[in-house]
Amino acid sequence: MSVPASWQHFTQENLERARQQREFSMKLRGEMDALMKACATDMWTQFNSVNNSFNGRVQETKDAVSKLQAHLQQVRDGHLACYHIGFRQFLASG
Secondary structure, eight states: OOHHHHHHHHHHHHHHHHHHHHHHHHHHHHHHHHHHHHHHHHHHHHHHHHHHHHHHHHHHHHHHHHHHHHHHHHHHHHHHHHHHHHHHHHHHHO
16 A cells, blocks of 8 residues: 555545534534524523513502502591591590
């Protein structure tokens, strides 16, 4: 076997391995790109879901606070009315 023939054989094997590695890299790059896009889509969907749920909970809390404040005002008004009635009765009896 001559030296140039062995070099040619070695070079051909190297070229074939390089071609296979390029193909593998392209396939892997495509799979990674698809995975990253799917991951980004999932994260965006999850963000929207959490954000919508959080905003709903904030609104529910605001509604509850408003109802509690209205109820407190009714209790205060009722208590004040009872206080005035009791005070008038106290004055009338005395």
